[in-house]
Amino acid sequence: MFEFELLAEDGQSGARAGRFLTPHGEIPTPIFAPVGTSATVKAMRPADLLDLGVRLVLSNTYHLFLRPGDELVRELGGLHQFMGWQGPILTDSGGFQVFSLSKTREIDADGVLFQSHIDGSRHYFTPEKSIQVQENLGADIIMTFDECPPPDDFNYVQESLVRTHAWAARCREAQTRDDQALFGIVQGGIFPSLREESARFLIDLDFPGYAIGGLSVGESKIEMYAMLDLLKSILPIEKPRYLMGVGTAEDLVNGVIQGIDIFDCVLPTRLARHGAAMVKGGRLNLNNAQFAQDSNPIDTSCHCYACSHFSRAYLRHLVLANEILGHILLSTHNLHFLINLMNELREAILNDTVSEYSRDFLKHYPKPEDSLSVGQQTVA
């Protein structure tokens, strides 16, 4: 179980294509995983995800712990059964949400005391608790409990790493199920020395895969890409690499050529709910009056259900009327856009044309020095 096979590696860049075997099937890499925060990818049925070619879904430990509760999910047969998704699932550790979503929190060496963003109830998360919750949920890939610090405060990041590393070791110890791949999460902000220290510490613990956390949280794209470039040569070739919370098209392309195998982000479904459609080079904001009489689809070259059947004018109408179908159609399009991009990148790696493909694709975007990193936090 959890065999990771590399099928092709690009000589020029660090891009690689492979497959990762899990108890719920094979994940072709590189891959983008849509986020099903509360055991549902917002506005999508599992059947729709299959139609789109989704092969991995992420769900959030923090949210499911609070509602409906991980023990209930376990009693009902685990997360796959509960949400009706029989393919591979990845759960995060709850760390990111405890630090970004919950109300007042207190960190100590042992864990984090936090208040639910839903009802204000108080909870204490430790590494052991995070693993217990993730074992109850039963995803194929699970994560170590970590702290996601502000990326540019050296002293704080350094201090935080001590906790995150101790917690990673405790998660490794706490794991009791052998049908879940526990990934370690590399932290270290935007500081090469700390990132390298973090990677080497986790490599010593010998995890079956490595995640890169704490990026796409406000640092510049240059800073983010520098961390990926550094870690490319440190992380072991033979283990899958997962860049957490990254989901703009240009970041996926840049991530892939830096050797990343797995990505996830709420961006495509969150943008959809704000009326924005992802297209090569940027986004169409369908709230804009310029689309009021536009009989074209979002993208004439796109084959998704939305682009095959509906005009920008109709989509704009749905967005302005706040109709659920608007969320459904834009989520469908945005997910199709990223999944299609990943499929094309994988094909290009297998055909040894990924450098040309990436160069052509990135021509449509501003150079990294001109743009800030955008992730979950920065969506309008």
Place this chain on the structure above:
Amino acid sequence: MFEFELLAEDGQSGARAGRFLTPHGEIPTPIFAPVGTSATVKAMRPADLLDLGVRLVLSNTYHLFLRPGDELVRELGGLHQFMGWQGPILTDSGGFQVFSLSKTREIDADGVLFQSHIDGSRHYFTPEKSIQVQENLGADIIMTFDECPPPDDFNYVQESLVRTHAWAARCREAQTRDDQALFGIVQGGIFPSLREESARFLIDLDFPGYAIGGLSVGESKIEMYAMLDLLKSILPIEKPRYLMGVGTAEDLVNGVIQGIDIFDCVLPTRLARHGAAMVKGGRLNLNNAQFAQDSNPIDTSCHCYACSHFSRAYLRHLVLANEILGHILLSTHNLHFLINLMNELREAILNDTVSEYSRDFLKHYPKPEDSLSVGQQTVA
């Protein structure tokens, strides 16, 4: 065009099965039409409606006139093209919404001045305007502009009928397209004399179909059924009969055995958005704690997508988390429930077993004298 063919009539009751030909295909009757208020059946893609066996969709003239505007819809190829639904469409006249949804309104003999519920803008609807808007939208079946009065105020209903009848004649005159079937709407509240007068007036105008309006607005079920019983013997056998805004299971069954051919209602999709699932004999309110650990589907005998894949516990989780997928799945189930009921009723009429079928079905419901009519207005 608009041929209405009766295939079977039940000797005991007034139930009948037939088919009504429209420019966008054949409508098998009796039929239930889901409501796509703003050119979308809420939470449903057109492909999903086809999968459910939907053969007629209703859309609202008042809403589309206000947003996105009927002229825009015409410029974009008409409502079928705009909303991506190539099957038959029925539009109401705007009358009901002008009286129930809009803010301040002033009625005179010529029409109604009203304020938009969206932005407070002022508009004047006349019979001619309603027809013009409906011709721009381009539905297969359109309606005369009527007033929907409080059903139990004899003097007001009598006075209102004068307007409604004059408006019906003006709508007949105003119609310029011959590819739309204009139905007259029988009003008259709960008063047999007024209902009969209204039906006879409209029959003289020789419409290709007749709607029964102003019911399911607060009167008792006994009163509603009495009006249907009366009109059964007055309305011409050879024209389709449409009971507006009625959509509880028991009302559909009672309507069918009183000779109704077409029904529409927001009830199944509105209940869905409130977390309620329609089942034989009533509703399951999935907000209730009793379903928290319930691994059964809504209905073990139901073959809809929701019942084939998900537990009540999962659906309850989606409802409590206000997830769009909850709206999608419950709308799917509720529409399937009513469409399946109509299919079974039609089969029973064709097999000459509709009396037994109806009797068995209605055993699961309280007798009419114990219950108030419930329609669009009374949903929790």
